[in-house]
Amino acid sequence: MVRGALAALLSLEPDLEVVAQVGRGDEVAAAVAAHAPDVCLLDIEMPGLDGIEACRQVARSSRRPAGPRVLVVTTFGRPGYLRRALEAGADGFVVKDTPADALAEAVRRVHAGLRVVDPTLATASLLDGASPLTEREADVLRLALGGAPVATIAADLHLSGGTVRNHLSAAIGKTGTTTRVEAARVARDRG
Known part of the structure; x- marks a missing residue:
């Protein structure tokens, strides 16, 4: 419903055309x-593949030499997601409650080669700094968030149980928490 509503709103703009959904x-x-769009709008959370990885794929799969520009439009306005989206190649990042005229302007600005970032998230991202977690620690926490036991996490990531426990221990320390589930929730909440 939200995707359809955003497409309908953008289609009302005389200089914007929605070519695919x-x-x-x-x-x-x-x-x-x-469809070779000029700008691709992505959400962070999507079934099948998250928006961060979809952003990376857009750059690799495009017929255009530079690929389409990417604007992330999401309800997940968290500094960690902003940082990860920009690192994946996104040109902009705004939250879904952005007014329709501001969203259309963000699309235009991204199309023009400018970077568009929600100012509140940009400030929070600068203040929070980079994630202290390694990529592997983040992978382990994603699986721990769902309550997976160490043996399952180890099997899914092709690691030993001891290595998984070491990653969990490091992540707990870095997030200032006391349990793996708490560490996973803090990591998720910070993007």
């Missing part, structure tokens, strides 16, 4: 290849 992150690259 997909409901899953793992459908984005094919749609980009088929």
